[in-house]
Amino acid sequence: NITEGALYPALHKLEAEGLLDVEVEKVDNRMRKYYKLTESGEKETVNRLAELEEFIKNMQNLVNPKLSLDI
Numbered sequence: 001n002i003t004e005g006a007l008y009p010a011l012h013k014l015e016a017e018g019l020l021d022v023e024v025e026k027v028d029n030r031m032r033k034y035y036k037l038t039e040s041g042e043k044e045t046v047n048r049l050a051e052l053e054e055f056i057k058n059m060q061n062l063v064n065p066k067l068s069l070d071i
Helices: 004-016 039-063 065-069
Strands: 020-027 030-037
Touching (some): 004 020, 030 039
Antiparallel strands (some): 020 030
């Protein structure tokens, strides 16, 4: 689980980097923030997922080299 103390600084950092857009809306007399990936954020997500996939593949090769020969 991620705490609010970790979540909001991460969201603010992503917003500052241009990876997130923020929409503020009043709901039941309270201000709500909605976060959405920007186009740059979507591209960065795709790149990071590809890096993660490659990392997992490399770890699988280290843990079980025989399995990697079958792929």
